[in-house]
Amino acid sequence: MAEKQINPWLKNGLELGPPLLFFIAYLRLQDKTVTVAGTDYDGFILATAIFVPILLASTAILWKLTGVISRIQVFTAILVVFFGALTIWFNDDRFFKMKTTIVYAFFAGALGIGLLRGQSYLKFLMGDRLPMADEGWMIMTKRLALAFVAMGVTNEIVWRTQSDQFWVTFETFALPAFLFVVFMSQAPLIERFSLPDGEDDQSPGDPS
Structure with a gap:
């Protein structure tokens, strides 16, 4: 399937936005701690929990708009979900x-x-x-x-x-x-x- 052309700024924003938002989230949350079910989660873990759904959403939107998704994007998304889940689950x-x-x-x-x-x-x-x-x-x-x-x-x-x-x-x-x-x-x-x-x-x- 041929890739649909979209605004280059929008495409760059969807591709580069999640890492930048992770960076901003970490800077905002690095000194904070949230307690959930008796477990303390620091800013890094919180930023990770924010980053994973944002990356998945941006990838899905890019796929919807262009009609294609690269193997690299799929592989990266799978690893982010897997290791993000491990990070949050083990608080590590x-x-x-x-x-x-x-x-x-x-x-x-x-x-x-x-x-x-x-x-x-x-x-x-x-x-x-x-x-x-x-x-x-x-x-x-x-x-x-x-x-x-x-x-x-x-x-x-x-x-x-x-x-x-x-x-x-x-x-x-x-x-x-x-x-x-x-x-x-x-x-x-x-x-x-x-x-x-x-x-x-x-x-x-x-x-x-």
């Missing part, structure tokens, strides 16, 4: 912090498996929007896989050694900014291996 913020590492580890692993098979799963996800020779896709896939590994390792170090506020800020802004820079830095590669619209390169070559 470590589950939610590990969720970020697992997401990046999954992406790195999936791309790595494709590379071992001589394929670019990144092309499978983005090839219809970015015509590029297979050689270029293989190079970009390797770079993105390494970037996801670095992000996962860094997240583990940060949440285990820094304060909650530092991690929330890092997870909300630093990691997405790093990924954005990685994508933007691929511009020369894309220009070098770009193909005319409608043309596809089926060559299996892996330049390494």
Whole structure:
């Protein structure tokens, strides 16, 4: 099914809004404690409880408006619900912090498996929007896989050694900014291996 075009600002708001709202909720609630059925929940747990339904609602709205939902969005939503539920049930913020590492580890692993098979799963996800020779896709896939590994390792170090506020800020802004820079830095590669619209390169070559 073809994706319906919607206002870019609305789309960005639905995609980026939930993490920003989590950040704002944490800042507002970080010094508060709520007692439910004899159990005390701190600001991090409360912000997590707010974030999960907001993410699901924004994903559902985006799906309703565009008519499509990506595999990445589905996978992310499942992990958020699962680890968010564990965080709230066990009253332990470590589950939610590990969720970020697992997401990046999954992406790195999936791309790595494709590379071992001589394929670019990144092309499978983005090839219809970015015509590029297979050689270029293989190079970009390797770079993105390494970037996801670095992000996962860094997240583990940060949440285990820094304060909650530092991690929330890092997870909300630093990691997405790093990924954005990685994508933007691929511009020369894309220009070098770009193909005319409608043309596809089926060559299996892996330049390494």
